[in-house]
Amino acid sequence: MNNQHLRVKAIAAEAGQIALRHFRDASALEVDSKGPLDLVTAADREVEGFICAELSRAFPQDGIFGEEGSTIKGTSGRTWVIDPIDGTFNFVRGSQHWGVSIGLFEQGRPVFGVVNAPACGEIFAGGNDLPAELNGKPLQPLPAFRRDHAAIGIGIHPKIPADRGIAIFNEVIADLKLAYRVTGSSVTSLIDIAKGSVDGYVGLGIPSWDILGMLPCLEQLGVRTTIDWQKSGLDSDLAFACGSGAMLDVLGRMTQLR
Structure with a gap:
């Protein structure tokens, strides 16, 4: 080191x-x-x-x-x-x-x-x-992704309109049929991925400082994000998903993140 x-x-x-x-x-x-x-x-x-x-x-x-x-x-x-x-x-x-x-x-x-x-x-x-x-x-390698008991963390910034936040939960629960966790902290939700407690995370209106410390660690574990840093600067409010490739294939269907 x-x-x-x-x-x-x-x-x-x-x-x-x-x-x-x-x-x-x-x-x-x-x-x-x-x-x-x-x-x-x-x-x-x-x-x-x-x-x-x-x-x-x-x-x-x-x-x-x-x-x-x-x-x-x-x-x-x-x-x-x-x-x-x-x-x-x-x-x-x-x-x-x-x-x-x-x-x-x-x-x-x-x-x-x-x-x-x-x-x-x-x-x-x-x-x-x-x-x-x-x-x-x-850190131990992440567990293999299993669609039948997949879980994600969800983070929605308070400034996001309520109807859009509700739409996220509707997609996760009704459309994707995923279990979800809400910790109230993006960094804690990303820690949960590193520890294998959840398979991914979706964030809406999330500032870069909430996630920059944990993303490089997760990348070492094979976790990727949908963030395009060439288009999203450090001062952007981010709408994104992160997880393994298999998890991102599932979360990529979410219309509220497009």
């Missing part, structure tokens, strides 16, 4: 500890709203500030793009995409389904990422020259 991987994993680990301290005292946490059911806390801002400072120190030529407004252009052509706490609503409500996400975007695609789910004691990493791992140990 090269020094870059080690450094980013160390940053994610420390960032997770900062977030965890706030999580354990959530009743005293300052909570603001960016929109309906879209929360931001002092923990989000502190964690993003820490990650931004550490990445700038470690990789001064690189750009940074963070959920809470951190933006550095950079000169290297590489951009670190940060979600300090994906699943802030869960975080505020005391659920463990949240994570610190750091992903590297280079040459038009995600190439490396680290996700720390500190409330669960799990750090995932993977990407170029780094096989998918959990807490430093290789």
